[in-house]
Amino acid sequence: MNYQMSTKDANQDKKLEKADLTEVIKQLKVDPKTGLSAAEVSKRREKYGANELTTKEKSFASQVLHAFMGPISYMIELAAIVSAIIGHWDDFIIILVLLLFNVTIEVWQNHKASSALAALKKGLAPQAIVLRDGKFQNIPARELVPGDIIKIRLGMVVPADVRLIDGEYASIDQAALTGESLPVTKKVGDGAYSGSIVKQGEMLGVVIATGSNTFFGRTAKLVASAGSVGHAQKAMFQIGNFLIVVAVILAAIMVACQVYRDIVVTDTWGLKSALNILEFVLVLLVASIPVAMPTVFSVTLALGAVNLSKQKAIVSKLSSIEEMxxxxxxxxxxxxTLTKNQLxxxxATLINAADDQDCIFTGALASQRENHDAIDDAxxxxxxxxxxLHKWHVDKFIPFDPVTKRTETHAHNDQGEVLYASKGAPQVIIDLAKPSAAETAKIQQAVADLANHGYRALAVAKSTDQGKTWQVLGILSMFDPPRDDSKKTIKNALDNKINVKMITGDDTAIAIETARQLGMGTKILNAADVFPENFDPDHVPERIVNIIEEADGFARVFPEHKxxxxxxxxxxxHIVAMTGDGVNDAPALKQADCGTAVQGATEAARSAAALILTAPGLSVITTxxxxxxxxxxRITAYTIYRVALTMTIMFLVVLSSIIFKFQPLTAVAIVMMxxxxDLPIMSIAxxxxxxGTKPMRWRMSHVLTTSTILGIFSVIQSMLILSVGYSLVNHHDTFGWLDMVNQSQLQTIMFIQIxxxxxxxxxxxxxxxxxxxRPFPAKILLLATCSTQIITILMCFFGWLVPAISLETIAFVWGYNIIWMFIMNIIKLTVDRHLNKD
Known part of the structure; x- marks a missing residue:
């Protein structure tokens, strides 16, 4: 079955959104009085497929396989294979456990990320009322096809994209799709989107698009294609590639030297020599792998996520912390988000009212409390x-509709007074009351001024003679005010070198006025004026990209615009954060480096987001x-340290094998190191x-240069103590109380030294x-590192897993390393000073 329409059919759907209603009915070949026949429905379902979101999901097996890929993973896997070949099963088990742990974490994160589309699917209507063969019937919404005549009414989720063909009006909440702050009143000829909710009214509509070709479906397609490779992941690849190159070069040098020694110098080449070389390669491979780096990254970020949760920010994607x-x-x-979402x-602009309350009170009489309309409630x-208000008894209430564009109430009180009250669009109230030219001009000027400042205008009138004559009381202005903390939050963001752009589905004038009140830039553009019709959101022309970068925000946006x-x-x-709460925000939230679902967001938005705020407003995200x-x-400091230490171990193994024909460390010792x-360093969170007062991102040239230089001097530090120890062991000398007995003990010396x-x-x-x-290390970090160092000292003194050495020797190694600690600090300060000149 063909579940995907052609590009031609998809473009046809978009034309139907704007075409004349008669032309729409003609193109869809349907009789609005009888609907489609069963036979025709069957043909169309064969052509268009089911009215549901169709997605290509990776199988669990492919997700697991993908988790085993990548430079560091390849290095760990190769080390495991080599250890199995030469029968070092203890090495094999330790390496394999670490590999599986890293893979488990990645698969779990991918599983959580794939939930966005599942949440979107839940937003589709489960049932529809459809006219077929002249009869209305309830069917599953997935069975709808283009051309179906459907009925929508109060409380229903619109099951497909439709053009409305009959009925008085319908008030539809499409905020989750378009970002508009108020329900939109629809009349005959208007369109309604799949996934929007009917708040008032009842109408008939003809289905113009189903499934993935609806406005809702196109949003889901964007979600499926959205997503960017995290900068932490890129950094891990660069670190892995760097270490692979160094390891390959060192392995080539070591193997060449060993082969030359066995073939040319000693003429002892054989299977045993080959296995010895393979064992050396294994040790080098294990040395070149920062085996615990992915785990430390994940655990450090996880502990950071716990801390962020205390700030009312729930992390659903760990890498988003680094992106933030x-x-x-x-x-x-x-x-x-920036506003209270409360009209x-x-x-008030007074025309004939005694005061503001006179105008407001009459407007309240012309409202209906039980409907909980946003304007009425305000x-x-x-x-x-x-x-x-309770002193007046309502005899009749005429609700708002798109034709009259006003409400009207007939009421009386206990004293027998009668009052007709009406509120609505200013021009409609002018036509009703027929005020003088001077009053009309004053009303129109007030409306124009309010519109320029982004305020909604509502006129109020009353009649005391049963509607024979009307008097305009005034113009009420309505606005969704900024949150109390928004202005301070915006300033805080700007102070931290974060540029804030407003992206909204509301009118441009409203957006500009909100931006002005918050101290933001007011260069806010209408999205329709910037983006051409049917543009490709994945390939935006350079000219438009430059406009986007320079603008302070956009109004009247759709999901593809965001x-x-x-x-x-x-x-x-740029590294971009995006906040949102609706289905329309989901594609942008998933594509952003840090998509943030604000408090009260839909499930689709929360599933697509990397960060979920549980407190209102924007202040949480700046925190x-x-x-x-x-x-x-903390992660950058760990990375510099870990790469430097890894290079130290690699060079130590190679130089020792070439110069001294001695393997200073075993594979198990390297993993134990x-x-x-690394285990205590997980408390670095x-x-x-x-x-920092400005954005921080990976500067790999800085990280690798600093790591390399520190690693080189660390190699010198280790080779010096190895040279002394090797000389004492092989010449059976003593140096005061430093007495080496055998090479195994020298390996213990190098173990505790590293x-x-x-x-x-x-x-x-x-x-x-x-x-x-200052700032001094946290107590938990000091406690963790001290604990592991005590364990190391006890291992070396009592001979746990390694040959025992004397307490005097351990003290000598520690004193030697403390002296080098000052030397390494001087080196790091010098490197930082030169690298930060730019």
Whole structure:
């Protein structure tokens, strides 16, 4: 069955959205009085497929397979294979456990990320009322086809994209799809989107698009195609590639030297020699792999996520924490995020009313409390003495409809007074009351002024002679006011070098006025004026990309606009955060580096987002960004330390084998060193760190240069103590109380030397300047590192898993490393000073 329409058919659907209604009926070949026949429905279902979202989902097996790919994963897998070949099963088991742990974390994250489309599917209507063969019937919404005549009414979810063909009116809430803050009143000829909710009225419509070709479906397609490779993932690839290149070069040198020695020098080449070389390669492979790096990254981010949850920010995608640290553009929704999403009355323009309350009270009489219309609720809430409303008894209420564009109430009180009250569009009230030319001019000027400032205008009139003559009382202004904390939050963002762009489905004038009140830029453009019709959101022309970058925001946006804005900014090298709450926001939320679902967001928005705010407003995200910058600093410090330590181990293994024909470390010892140094470092998420005042992102040239230089000097540090130890062992000398008995004990010396030097190097890497200056390490980090160092000392002294050495020897190694700690700090400060000149 063909579930996907051709591009020609999809374009035809878009034409039907705007074509004359008679032409729509003609093209769809349907009789509005009888609907489609069963035979015709069967043909169309064969052509168009089911009215549901069709997605291509990766199988669980393919997700698992993908998790085993990547530079660091390949290195770990190769090390496991080599250890199995030469029968080092203890190495094999340790390496395999770490690999499976890393794969489990990645598969779990991918599983959570795939839930966005599932949430979107839940938004589709489960049932529809359709006219077929002249009879109305209830059917599953998935069975609808283009051309079906359907009925929509109060409380229903619109089951497909339709053009309305009969009925008085329908008030439809499409905020989740378009971002408009109020329900939209629809009349004959208007369109209604799949997934929107009918708030009032009842109408007939003809289906013009189903499934993935609806407005809702196109949003789902964008969600499916959205998503960018995280910067942390890119950094991990670069680190892995760098270490692979270094490992391959060192392995080639080591193998060449060993083969030359066995064939040319000693003439002892054989199977045993080949296995010895393979064992050396295994040790080098294990040494070249930062086996615990992915785990430390994940655990550090997870602990950071727990901390962010205390700030009312729930992290659903761990990598978003690292992305948050580099955010330089925040695309914010307006309604409910920057504003309260509560219509509020502004100052009234009085025409014949005695005061503001006279005008508001009459407007409240012309409202209906039980409908909970947003405008009615705002007016009723503004009445100072609500009890006075109960003194009037409503005899008749005429609700708003698209034709009259006003409401009207007939009421009386206990004194026998009669009052007719009406509120509605200003021009309609002018036509009703027929005021003088001077009053008309005053009304029109007030409406124009309000429109220029983004306010909605509503005229109020009353009649005391049963509607024979009407008097205009005044013009009520309505506005969704900014949240109390929004202005401060915007300033805070700007101070932290984050540019905030407003992206809203509301009118341009409303957006500009909101931006003005918040101290934001007011260069807000109508999306329709910038983006051409039927544009490709994945390939925005350079001219439009430049406009997007320079604008302060966009109004009247659709989902494809939001998605295109985010993607265009990313193409310009920006790290983008996007906030939203509706289905229409889901594609942009998924595409953004840090998609953020605000409080009260739909399930589709929450599923697509990487960060979910549980407190109202935008202030939470700026707090989260500050916290993310701290976490990013900690991860960067760990990365520099870990790459430097990995290079130290690699060069030590190669140089020792070439110069001394001695293997200073076993594969198990290398893995144990990684665990002893990395396990306590997982507490780095709690470390004390200064907050950066500007976006932070991966500077791999800086990271790798610093790591390489620190690694080179660390190699010198290790080779010096190895040279002394090797000389003493092989010449059976003593140096005071330092007495080496055999090469196994020398391996223990190198084991504790690397572990303790690595611990001290971390404190150098985490410091901005000197390791003994503020901010001091967190107590939990100190406790964790001290604990593992004590364990290492006990292992070496009592001979747990390694040959025992004396306490004096352990003290000598520690004293030697502490001296080098100051040397390494000087080197790091020098490197930082030169690299930061730009």
């Amino acid at each position: 640290a580099g955010i330089d553009i925040l695309c914010s929704d307006k309604t409910g 509020t009355l502004g100052k 007016i009723i809430a503004a009445v100072k003495n609500p009890a006075d 998605y295109a804005i985010v993607k265009a900014l990313q193409q310009k090298g 989260a960004i500050k916290e993310a910058r701290k976490i990013f600093k 990684s665990l002893l140094d 709690y470390d004390n760190t200064a907050v 572990v303790s030097a690595g611990c001290l190097m971390l404190f150098v890497c985490r410091a901005e300047k000197w390791f003994f200056e």
